[in-house]
Amino acid sequence: MASSNESTLKNKRFLSEEKKDMISGYLYIAPFFLIFAVIGLYPSLFSIFLAFQKWNGLGPMEFVGLRNFFVVLEDPLFWKSLYNTVIIGLMGTAPQLIVGIIIAFLLNLTFLRFKNFFRVTIFMPYITSMVAVALIFSVLFSNHESSLANYVLGVFGFDPVNWATSEWGTKIAISIMVFWRWIGYNTIIYLAGLQSISNDLYEAATIDGASKFQQLIYITMPMLKPFIVLTVFFSTVGALQLFAEPTIFLGTGAFTRDEAMTVVMYLYRDAFRLQSFGTASATAVILLFIIIICSAINTLATSGFGRKKGEN
Structure with a gap:
């Protein structure tokens, strides 16, 4: 016991x-x-x-059901902002993913000297203050003929562009700003992926007679698949949530013009300038579904990347 x-x-x-x-x-x-x-x-x-209420931020709320969604979807400016978001996202995001892989390959070369210097340099735009970015690009893409961008166009025989007022000039300038700011972030991720691949795989492939191109196709790219999927997902979400770059580049007139108004700028204008928090929230919900759909498409598009035939 x-x-x-x-x-x-x-x-x-x-x-x-x-x-x-x-x-x-x-x-x-x-x-x-x-x-x-x-x-x-x-x-x-x-x-x-x-999203289902009518509210100006101070008074009582009024339930309106799906009316806010219909107001947003029937507004031509919303579709214009969505068009701008997609175009600027494609122009600024797709090239940085491709160029990021190329730069990562170059930074991973064994015979490259001053590797740490180049890695820090390529990552600097990501940690640069947005105020400094605004000053730099306002000078580079000034409407004056003497600006650097217009000077380069003049060298090739093109006419000067009013970057801050023209439809495509604004989109191109903002896309270059997005590319410049985020290229280093994706490059570092790809570089980490390349360094995680064992050299034994390349040595075995070399012994078997595989060329450098075959090693790239059958070893490097499949092993980089998780990193590519990650960067594509983050870049897609970031592109659809674009706000800082166009707001900084266009300045105080960003919310009164539609050349580069994005979806996030549209809902910000509704909420904090028009005091229509109901339509702004409805826009946020619509944007959430757009992000989910685009993310699902990206997942399906990249799910077979690097997979052998007949592999489930």
Whole structure:
């Protein structure tokens, strides 16, 4: 009897220690979930709730059902902003993914000297202040004939462009700004992917007689697939949420012109300039579905990348 009582007390003591460890673990991770609930989950749920309300931010709310969605979808400016978002996203995002892989290959060459210097240099635009970016590109793409961009066009015999006022001039300037700012981010990810590939694979392929091109197609690109999928996903989401670059480039007139108004700029204008939080929230919900659809398309398009025939 005494031994059985001692074993029971040991079990209770063990369970109590286990519960204490479990409680302490939950307490350690609780701050993250509390902060996420306050600044992440609650605003998202409240935005979905506002999508069905008419509210100016001060007065009482009025339930309007799906009216906000119809107002947004029937607004030509919304479709113009969506068109601008897609065009600028393609012009600024697709080239940086391709060029990022090429630069990563160059930075990974064994005979390249000053590798750390070039890696830091290519990553600098990503950590550069947006104020500095605005100053740089306002000078590069000034409407004056003496600006650097117009000077380069003049060298090739083209007429000067009013970059801040013309339809395509604005889109090209913002796309170049997006490309310049994010090329280093994707390059570093691809470089990390290249360095994670074992040299044994290349040595075995060389012994088997595989050429450099065959090694690129059958070893490098399939092994880079997770990194490519990651950058394509992040770039797609970032392109659809484009806000800072066009706002900075166009300045105070960004929300009164439609040459480069994006979807996020459209909902920002509705919320904080027109005090129409209902339509702004409806736009946010529509944008969420657009991001989900585009992400699903990207996932399906890249799911077979690097997969052998007959492989499930």
